[in-house]
Amino acid sequence: MLDLVDVHIHLPDYPNPGEVVRAARSTGTLLVSCTVKPAEAAANLALKQENHDMVRCFLGVHPSEARNEALSSGMAELAPLADGIGEIGLDPKYSDASRGSRQMEVFTDQLALAERLGKPVEVHSRGAEVSCLEVLSTFRLRAVLMHWFEGEEQLADVLSRGYYVSLGPAVLYSKKARRIASRLPEGSLLTESDGPVVYNALRGAGGPGLIPSVLFRLSEEKHTAFEEMSRMVRANATRFLGGG
Ligand SMILES: [Zn+2]
Incomplete structure (x- = not known):
């Protein structure tokens, strides 16, 4: 029985993804694994096929890779086998993300x-945040998750569109993440680790093992019992992934 959800993790970026899956199995955590580049697509799909009860596979080109990686026909061919498209988006830290840029083209494709x-x-x-929301509004998408979302000023817009927002280990140390958590309706909320990212503020901890702590913090924020919070997040994940 899977009770916990890590809706955003990069299994192909771990040296030993099988170990992470085994640990998550022992805590009953559903893993939604995203790629950052087409070269990871086949490995990510294989992880889902080998662990179909607890791994879901998203395929995408991350903004950090958009300069080098085209949306190759190979990935587009595999995409029908995936559960979703991600991690995709815009981030001006990596390269030009404005209209007409390569990053924007990869995102819109x-x-x-x-x-x-x-x-x-x-x-x-x-x-x-603003340009992502602008672009997203021009597509008819089945479901949208804003992962590790920090756009406080855009949050009302995000929620009015029915998008999901995932929060991770940052809620354990960041006031901003907690402010966002306090404003999220329970039907929009998901939990993530963004593993293999590790958190200096948590002495280098990271990965799906932190999901129970994240959920506990959120249940405190929402004045809801841990089990109830966990049930809600699980139901949100099922809806986001198209299972109900
Ligand atoms: Zn990520």
Whole structure:
């Protein structure tokens, strides 16, 4: 029985993804694994096929890779086998993300693919929240997750569109993440680790093992019992992934 959800993790970026899956199995954690580049697509799909009860597979080109990686026909061919498209988005930290840029082209190509296939998307929007939302509004998408979302000023817009927002270990140390948590309706909230990212503020801890702590912190924030919070997040994940 899977009770916990890590809706955003990069299994192909771990030296030993099988170990992470085994640990998550022992805590009953559903893993939604995203790629950052087409070269990871086949490995990510294989992890889902080998662990179909607890791993879901998203395929996408991250904004950090958009300069080097085209949305190769190979990935577009595999995309129908995936559960969704991600991690995709915009981030001016890596390269030009403005209209007409390569990054923007890669983002919009992948949104068009998600629209055509009727798949949910996981969006990285750091430093480009406004333009991400602008572009997203031009597509008819089945479901949208704003992962590790920090755009407090855009939060009302995000929620009015029915998008999901995932919060991770940052809620354990960041006031901003907690402010966002306090404003999220329970039906929009998901939990993530963004593993293999590690958190200096948590003495280098990271990965799906932190999900129970994140959930506990959120249940405190929402004045809800841990089990109830966990049930809600699980139901949100099922809806986001298209299972209900
Ligand atoms: Zn990520």
